[in-house]
Amino acid sequence: MQKTVAVVFGTRPEAIKVAPVIRAMRDDPRFRPVVVSTGQHRQMLDETLQVFGITPDVDLDIMAPRQSLSEVTYRVIQGLVGLLPDLAPDAVMVHGDTATTLAGAISGHQHRIPVIHVEAGLRSGDARSPFPEEANRRLVGQIAALHLAPTPGNAANLIREGIDESTIVVTGNTVIDALRWSAELAPAEGADEPLLDLDREPGWVVLASAHRRESWGKPLPEIAKALCDVADLEDVRVVVPLHRNPAVRDVMLPIIGEHPHITVLDPLPYLQFCRLMRRSDIIVSDSSGAEEEGPALGKPTLVLRDVTERPEAVRAGTARLVGRTRAGIVREVTRLINDPVAYAAMAESVNPYGDGYATERVLDAMGHFFGMGPAAAPFISGLHRTALSPVGSLAHVA
Template structure:
């Protein structure tokens, strides 16, 4: 039995790793050890619990207003102190957080192979998103096995000199999680949303929390006020717990009668809220994947993205962070039924719900215990643009 340490610390990591952990648990050839850094302690624990999971080791690094350097240092120190003697044969990390980087460095220092889930995403700009773009590039230089969600992500890695034999295109595990959630979601998780199903208005689900958004949060909040002033619209904002976000947003949106502000919702409740929404407005990377998968037009509060697939497919659109730009783009969709329908029916390029199975199969092959894995291939309706996702032209279009 192969022991695999899965290092995670944030809610998005929990969502996207949970299907993989469950798949590893179901395979008698593997013994997964779930290690939480506690980077987002409460939201992480709640999300893992929704999947019936809990960490085997919790480093508990969370502290108020700690810096990125402190998060990375404390995660790496905790791993060195509590995980070095586990005898793990691989370290699995996801995506691009400070926890991801610390987990990869831990694997490197212990001379343990690093497996990178959601590998190969690139924005082409080292400072956007910050620090995620730098983190994933660094992990890309450390990883022994790169699990790329899309053909475009794989091509990014090849372009950087990563060997093709160390890359497997799996699809994105967020689609696996979303399908599971669709079968298990029950309720919205907050009394303020109890009337949502009977509310005839258009529901705009909005969120913003990225570090590069912080200076623009007042403009984003002002845009939400204008959008909520439309008589046919109700805006719902699950507000991030970060005090920087709350201090910038709440004074602007907190008292508006048509903006419902709630705390971050449990994962299953949030999935139900996404399904109820008519439009998603967010700077979240998860929204860029989940919105298209649910057929929800998704307006991305960024100028550049490492997930250009949905933008090219037409189901997501980069709208920036200015008040005027956001209000204009939302109005264009709400006032033009054909534009709305065009975005709502565009292709989902991110997965088929089998990414976790491919991930475990890729791990078996990596250890010489199974055949090579047939890669995820997006549907024929998006094959034509898959190769273009790695070109400079696409990066230019998404700036």
């Protein structure tokens, strides 16, 4: 009997990571996905869904200017109160650790609907960093009936917290599936106006971004000044797709906006951003997606954080925590540019996050959960250097 799964998400990163699962469920006779968008990110979310050919079945449209986290959570729960009883799904699927994730899981639980948590088990060990994501995912972990963990380390976190091991499946991360899919569709070089100059850029390209709440306040100006220092280095172009949040844009743009070697862009559509990652030589970011996508592409990734819930890439050597001080950021970028051995060591490290087939394991795990098939074969981390061939990452060290 076909199972109805309400897939609840609201941000661009969530959309990227659940899109392969939604597309696969649509082609699988065992499942009927009902796509529920909360609209937590409005414009960026809509653009991303369009790329993947996904139209929400339900749009809660909760977006409002400068609303608080409490308001976001309340409005998602309020929107699901009437929806879930009418829809009566066999499961509610949520992803990751956003306010939408927490609200969707609470709503499913309170309606006695099993909750499936994609990207389960990530832990930084500090409830204040990242805020509020660390607390959100811990709370969802106590509610979920099926935990789909990207890595063995994530599964171990859940087991340490007392989660029944039989409810945990290691799948790999679906972001690698999305990245693999994008490689087949990414526009040809020269096709995107914002990236035309980069196609002809002979020097180093450093892709940079910062938007996390823990970076607001004092860290953001430090990061912006560090990017100016990096752009002052010889043969370096810094590219910054600048987040639309005024708390980020109003601080960073006055510092980096006029630098001749910094290209500031509005947030790029997903396929363009994937092509920009491939063209880059170094990624400097506090984005969780960058911590996963950079290693998959063989791009040395400098993480603008003090702690991370994604330690696998740090241990593997393809990512490095560099904090958010001006001196520390500039030092680590300069080291990679000046030391070919250090650069190659990061670029050629093992990708620990997936092989591009996490979606298949997710569907197999769901089928087994519903008694419709055998248990999914788990993802084994460390067997693949990269899920995708990097483009140009070793151009400066050959």
